[in-house]
Amino acid sequence: MEYSVPFGWYEGVYQDSRTPFSAARPFSLVHEEGAGRAVLLIHGYAGYPGELVRPARDLYESGFDAYVPRLPGCGTSGDDFSRSMRNDWVRLAVNAAMDLRTRYSELYIVGHSMGASIAVEAAAKAGVKRLVLAAPAIGSMKPPKPLPVIYLYSLLKKRIPTPWHHQSEFVMYYENAPADDEGLGREYWSWVYLRQIYELYRLVHEAGAVLSGLDADILTISCGHDMIVGERTAEEIAALGSGKREHVHIPECTHYLFYDPDKDGEEKAVRATVSFLLG
Numbered sequence: 001m002e003y004s005v006p007f008g009w010y011e012g013v014y015q016d017s018r019t020p021f022s023a024a025r026p027f028s029l030v031h032e033e034g035a036g037r038a039v040l041l042i043h044g045y046a047g048y049p050g051e052l053v054r055p056a057r058d059l060y061e062s063g064f065d066a067y068v069p070r071l072p073g074c075g076t077s078g079d080d081f082s083r084s085m086r087n088d089w090v091r092l093a094v095n096a097a098m099d100l101r102t103r104y105s106e107l108y109i110v111g112h113s114m115g116a117s118i119a120v121e122a123a124a125k126a127g128v129k130r131l132v133l134a135a136p137a138i139g140s141m142k143p144p145k146p147l148p149v150i151y152l153y154s155l156l157k158k159r160i161p162t163p164w165h166h167q168s169e170f171v172m173y174y175e176n177a178p179a180d181d182e183g184l185g186r187e188y189w190s191w192v193y194l195r196q197i198y199e200l201y202r203l204v205h206e207a208g209a210v211l212s213g214l215d216a217d218i219l220t221i222s223c224g225h226d227m228i229v230g231e232r233t234a235e236e237i238a239a240l241g242s243g244k245r246e247h248v249h250i251p252e253c254t255h256y257l258f259y260d261p262d263k264d265g266e267e268k269a270v271r272a273t274v275s276f277l278l279g
Helices: 049-061 078-083 086-103 114-126 147-156 181-189 194-211 232-238 263-278
Strands: 027-029 037-042 065-068 106-112 130-134 159-161 191-193 217-225 245-254
Touching: 027 049, 037 049, 037 086, 037 114, 049 065, 049 106, 049 263, 078 181, 078 191, 078 194, 086 106, 086 114, 086 194, 106 114, 106 263, 114 130, 114 194, 130 263, 147 194, 191 194, 217 232, 217 263, 232 245, 245 263
Parallel strands: 037 065, 037 106, 106 130, 130 217, 217 245
Antiparallel strands: 027 065, 159 191
């Protein structure tokens, strides 16, 4: 595992002021002889690359080169997060996809949660024809308040506190896991960042509009214990755009299916991802 992705992917996006936590380092798994096929994996809102080690590793072992960038503002500090916007997140993924398209005969994208919306935007721009959207935050998700109200609140207050505690049942796969959990929790998950919530829901709905015209084969994975996006968005995706649509529902999994407390469910999610991309 190399803890880097091409530097040029970060051109034209917000430049973080803090060094990322070790769990949030971007990483790549690349065969020495070259795989010919690559997968770009995109994490979600306030997430980090370490969440995607399990699917990236399994894809690598199945013959793909895997690349997992860190979205701008994520995995460093709350101040960085509050300065990053949806255009930064999307542009990073588009830059990555456009670059990988020039270097590989085949490129696929895996997006988790908000990363699914980013994956759709990047696929449309780069012409990617096969996607996995895992626990996808996309389409008709309703914000907690009307978006104009959230935006106005964000002008008055950057963030508000919210309860958070470490949950040991979520077993991670990154190096020295879960060493960074408390630090990331203090910076990100102990707060509601109002402008970034606004950016999230704008992105979710914009990607839903892009999806309606997207010609690509798509696997959606939904989870029975997903308290964040539920199963409905996966069903909506199946009715949008053109191309083959497959849907796998895993009743035992939570929203965090690639490092889930239910290891049988996690295994199903990873196997479905690898199998679909292998074709």
